[in-house]
Amino acid sequence: MKNNSIIGIYKDEDVFLEAIDELLANNIRIYDVFSPFPLHGIWEKLKLKTRMPYATFIYGAIGTASVFAFLYWTSVVNYPLKFGGKPLNTLSFIIIMFVLTIFVGTLFTFLTYFTIEKMYPGKKVKLPEPRTTSDRFAILIEKKPEMDEKELEKITGLLEKTGAIEIKEQEVDY
Amino acid sequence: MENKLKVSPGFIVLVIVLIVYGLVTVIIGFATGDTVRTWANLLLNNYYFMSIAIGAAFWLAIQYITQSGWSAQFLRIPMAMSDYLIVSFVLWIMMFFGLHHLYEWTHLDVVANDHILMHKQPYLNVPFFAVRYIVFFGLWIYLTQRLKKLSLLEDKHGGLIYFKKMEFNSKVFIFVFAITFSLFSIDWLMSLDPHWYSTIYAVKKFIMAFYHGATIITAIVIILYFMGYFPEMNKTHFLDFSRYIFALSIIWGYMWISQYLLIWYANIPEETIYYVPRVMTEYKPYFYAELIINWLFPFLFLMWNRIAKNPYALLFAVVVLMCGQWVELYMSIMPNTTSLHKITYIEFGTFIGFLGVFAGVVAWSLSRMNLIPKNHPYLIESVKHHG
Secondary structure (H helix, E strand, O other): OEEEEEEEEEOOHHHHHHHHHHHHHOOOOOOEEEOOOOOOOHHHHOOOOOOHHHHHHHHHHHHHHHHHHHHHHHHHHHOOOOOOOOOOOOOOHHHHHHHHHHHHHHHHHHHHHHHHOOOOOOOOOOOOOHHHHOOOEEEEEEOOOOOOHHHHHHHHHHHHHOOOOEEEEEEEEO | OOOOOOOOHHHHHHHHHHHHHHHHHHHHHHHOOOHHHHHHHHHHHHHHHHHHHHHHHHHHHHHHHOOOOOOHHHOHHHHHHHOHHHHHHHHHHHHHHOHHHHOHHHOHHHHHOOHHHHHHOOOOOHHHHHHHHHHHHHHHHHHHHHHHHHHHHHHHHOOOHHHHHHHHHHHHHHHHHHHHHHHHHHHHOHHHOOOOOOOOHHHHHHHHHHHHHHHHHHHHHHHHHHOOOOOOOOHHHHHHHHHHHHHHHHHHHHHHHHHHHHHHHHOOHHHHOOOHHHHHOOOHHHHHHHHHHHHHHHHHHOOOHHHHOOHHHHHHHHHHHHHHHHHHHHHHHHHHHOOOOOOOHHHHHHHHHHHHHHHHHHHHHHOOOOOOOOOOOOHHHHHOOOO
């Protein structure tokens, strides 16, 4: 998505998190944030939502059921081979079911994630601020056409007040 | 700030009623001729609450060793629970009068005609058995009481020195606990069937103690939270408690399947004998119930984030898991002692009686110390805990 954004760049994690609180308290809509590592509490602050865990659960459940069906078919229906006098349909399926549940859940979650994010091997990174991959934190605020001079000044003023080391305006595309 | 538990008179009456109910049940059990069954139930409940108390002490030690911040305000609850060990030591003395009814190896005439039992006799004999019991309980009581004493001194004087001492003491405790609790489980539960042995048996019981110790800590914390004793507690604390239960349920399930599957695969008669009465007789429903209640239920129930943060849902999970631990111990003890699958007033009453003793001891202990360790170095981190 292409738009014009105001970007505030921060140096410290705690200052950055407090800045988000301050901006939200002043009713400024944050378009996105960038951080070199996952941050505690940012999920709740930005009120982000995801249905990914449900997808993982469904993949896992399908994995368990289909692996059980396969084991049942191979060792009970298609080729019932008795060994050691043990029953054909047993609890020993559990290990393979357990391992393949994890595998199916992980693999399909990963594929879903890539599909949603339109990622593929060899894709060029489009970062509004490349330094967010090493030691900088960035807040993106969308600059809408209907915003007047006063509002823009308020935004930059707040970014400066909350300790942004750099404020810039540029077209972002990602 | 004084912040001690105020025990209401109603609670004291309830505890006395529960204990009397238990006592009456035991007396009726002996009077009506169900001697072996009553002794087996006494063993079950003695072990049940002792393992909860020692599991809570292990939980406490883990918090100190990992220097956990989130749990700092709840540490007095496992301390109070480990006080039950002293009472358990006294209650356990009665088990020595029932040894003859439960343990085959105490019958000297049987041992004399049995090669395997003769071979095990240097370890499995009553005097050494009693010595081990005293040594193990002595070590546990000494180490847990030392932890509690240091924590109370920290309340009084403050400073980091007590925290460091407690961390060292916790390290000593987990090593002592690992060895002694394993041997204790072998002594009192595995030797019910003296011909059979398994090296993973003690590990499973150890995980059981840790698992159910953590669930009971959760229950007590939530009850006290509802009574208004932890004003600083928030959703993330509940989430951390349920993470403990969730993770331990998986480890427990892993131990269960390790125990069962290796014996199943190897298919050696002296090993499979353990599962013969458990899978092939009327105990079969309990065999599956044990796995479903203790592993599948918490695994699926606590997986949902919203449920894991809800104190009512957590309390429900704890109650179900208390039944789960009971079923597990029932399955360890009953097929080798009474061989009856009966759950009537004796099973119910003895449990109620011991529950009364446990609740009374924990409440009494909590009413004598600050509920929140006020000079704990991580207390602020615990209060501000998020995520």
